[in-house]
Amino acid sequence: MVSLTTHIKSEIRVVLFTELRSGREYTTVHTLPVDKGDSVIARELKAILMGLEHMNFPTEIEIYTGNKWVVTALNEWAPKWQQDNWIKANGKPVANKELWQQVMRELEKHTYKAMLNE
Numbered sequence: 001m002v003s004l005t006t007h008i009k010s011e012i013r014v015v016l017f018t019e020l021r022s023g024r025e026y027t028t029v030h031t032l033p034v035d036k037g038d039s040v041i042a043r044e045l046k047a048i049l050m051g052l053e054h055m056n057f058p059t060e061i062e063i064y065t066g067n068k069w070v071v072t073a074l075n076e077w078a079p080k081w082q083q084d085n086w087i088k089a090n091g092k093p094v095a096n097k098e099l100w101q102q103v104m105r106e107l108e109k110h111t112y113k114a115m116l117n118e
Contacts, residue, residue, distance in 0.1 A: 003016070006048060045100065045102075064115055065117055071115060
């Protein structure tokens with residue numbers, strides 16, 4: 001099991017925590033500068049993608065983010081958006097479509113649950 005936690009402040013930071021079968025723990029931290037033109041959602045998605053890029057094999061992932069909207073979107077809306085060709089229930093296109101597509105493509109390799117990091 002891998003825990004992927006995002007922190008968005010003056011930089012994008014992703015912490016990956018892995019509990020190994022041997023009982024040992026392994027933590028890595030990855031950072032990326034914030035693009036001031038990005039929305040909060042785009043920053044969260046980029047952070048999640050950055051963490052997923054370091055997962056070389058299918059695994060169970062807990063994704064912790066400070067954004068309730070992203071948690072709900074990952075757990076409920078995004079799979080439906082995929083089925084509906086990236087159109088929301090209100091008939092409007094999904095914002096940050098390309099980032100969502102990349103995230104969901106990466107997550108197809110894994111089992112995941114998104115949770116609010118309070």
